[in-house]
Amino acid sequence: MTNPSQSLALSNTALTAAISNPGALGTIEAYIAAVNRLPVLSAEQETELGKRLRDAADLDAARELILSHLRLVVSISRQYLGYGLAHADLIQEGNIGLMKAVKRFDPDRGVRLVSFAVHWIKAEIHEYIVRNWRMVKIATTKAQRKLFFNLRRMRPDGQTLDPAQVDAIARELNVRPEDVSEMEVRLTGRELALEAPQDDEDAFAPVSYLSDDGMQEPSNVLERRAADALQGPGLGKALEMLDARSRRIVEARWLQDDGGATLHELAAEYGVSAERIRQIEAAAFKKMRAALAG
Template identity: 75%
Template sequence: MTTSSTALTLQPSQLAMAISNPGALGTIDAYISTVNRLPMLSAEQENLLARRLRDDADIAAARELVLSHLRLVVSVARQYLGYGLPHADLIQEGNVGLMKAVKRFDPERGVRLVSFAVHWIKAEIHEYIVRNWRMVKVATTKAQRKLFFNLRSMRPDGQTLDPHQVDEIAANLNVRREDVREMEVRLSGREISLENQNDDDDAYAPIAYLSDNGRADPTQVLARRDEDVMHGSGLDKALEQLDERSQRIVRARWLQDDGGATLHELAAEFGVSAERIRQIEVAAMKKMRVALSA
């Protein structure tokens, strides 16, 4: 079976790109228009292609099966637009599910690919929605996923559920009433942007009071640690590398609370010139820097 030229004006490489990225055709409307013009397969054509794929690993047959069911993905993805996610992204994820279904389809089971594929398409879209609907994951267990995709439509006018409604929903979905309450709270929650979304300088966004002023910044943590070492055990070890006179000069010049001794005062103490004290100080500081950096 070949695709008619009137139904498809794209080259195979272009359409392959469109399958993985519906936006590749320019707009989502252009993509939908294109896939809706693709010819559908009869049961006989579908079985023939499925056997070629199964028995001969025929990639061309897989391509025909995928192309003929792209409109199904569009239809299924449209049902999930209420979650606020881009239609093109929903279709893209649904296409992944369709390709998985085509790979696993067995023509000998006596069912059409459309019936088999719809479950894989929905599963892939569900997974995408759960991953991306909110930054905080709202459905991590099987019961929560069931509630996530049903509770929105079962809540009358989005109002808070009364105890009777909670019990009824829990019974219908075969989940605990506590799970119903928990998911209701999660779905009713409102997301808040960390930063201001407008030009109002007076707006008070959470980023203003959630910041720790750099206390957890790795570079500052390391800098403070190095500083503590410099003023603690590291300094003592560096001083130990000096002779007694050099230690006395460094301590007197730099480690006194009263401002330290002058070169002339130390020169008088050791009976040498002030220039000699300066030379000893420079050599001692150089040796200490080497010790501290080791």
């Protein structure tokens, strides 16, 4: 029978593997439940582990420090669920920040790891959100990032800001009023797919009206050039690969302006059956396709 200490070791082993992939335990709920069962370190234990990591590069000490603070990452990540990103992904990025904090942790400064790690965890989550929230990056400067993560909270009831509110937010965040207005527009702008959904043929998407008729799309240009080549020099070269009878049949059937000859008309001309003309035609096409492909 497995004793409690062995169970904790097994749990820690599984969690260690799940740090980079919170979904590895099955569900995010299972991960959070396992994290919340881990014991919290005392200040003395934390200091001892920090010194072992700093002085002896003890990876087991680093693992214990990380595992004991995984619940902190879960707690912080919940604050960013409103951005439409998966909770597991937010936790994963926060865990990266926690690992960076543990690597830089100095136990002699008298600061608990929890206080030191908050900055690194939030920094990684912020970077992930800005990088993935939209295809078009909306927060590229320090001021824009500050507005991105604060403006939603500061907008009263999500309503459009009036000039006085814009000025008040700008003063509080120490940014320019025009930066506040610009970020408000970018945050409230409705996203629109470039192409219509595949299951909605009647949808009128931007791709239908944003194209410039005066500019030829590159793939269409190449396709047209290839078609011209096949109908001109390419076709002539392919016909030259045929014997006289096969070439006559192809030209009579398919290269005439008046609709071309029928199988029976060519069968009478060569004194064979219509089926034999069809076989010769098929063999000719096979040779021509090979010539055109080459």
